[in-house]
Amino acid sequence: MSDTEIDTLPCPKCEGASMHPVTVGEITVHRCKECSGIWLDEGQRLKLQKDKHAVEEIDIGSHEVGHEHDSITGGNCPRCNQPLRHIHDKAQKQIGFEVCRACRGSFFDAGELTDLTHFSLSERIRALLSRD
Numbered sequence: 731m732s733d734t735e736i737d738t739l740p741c742p743k744c745e746g747a748s749m750h751p752v753t754v755g756e757i758t759v760h761r762c763k764e765c766s767g768i769w770l771d772e773g774q775r776l777k778l779q780k781d782k783h784a785v786e787e788i789d790i791g792s793h794e795v796g797h798e799h800d801s802i803t804g805g806n807c808p809r810c811n812q813p814l815r816h817i818h819d820k821a822q823k824q825i826g827f828e829v830c831r832a833c834r835g836s837f838f839d840a841g842e843l844t845d846l847t848h849f850s851l852s853e854r855i856r857a858l859l860s861r862d
């Protein structure tokens with residue numbers, strides 16, 4: 731087996747494609763070489779949602795590919811091989827992503843993290859403005 735030195739994971743949406751680690755600051759995610767989909771281990775998503783700059787560096791894939799891939803559901807967790815569940819963000823229902831119930835990792839298609847972060851920021855600003 732090669733690749734043992736690099737911590738790669740199989741992409742749940744692309745046959746035979748691997749996701750490679752990408753580190754920005756304190757956040758490490760895995761990004762697919764084919765579709766630029768992003769795997770987040772538990773805890774990384776919350777960190778990322780607070781860091782728009784990191785999202786910009788990580789979520790570099792094509793929105794079009796992301797939208798195509800959004801209709802692909804199923805697939806297994808790259809960490810524990812359990813079937814992934816397709817769920818929708820509570821606040822932003824048009825964004826669907828996959829989660830693993832076992833390890834609580836999640837997979838986002840290209841562009842979805844950017845959408846999610848933009849929403850979070852504008853919501854935060856709105857909350858600030860409405861305070862007084």
Ligand SMILES: [Zn+2]
Nearest residue numbers: 741744762765
């Ligand atoms: Zn992929």
Ligand SMILES: [Zn+2]
Nearest residue numbers: 807810830833
């Ligand atoms: Zn898992």
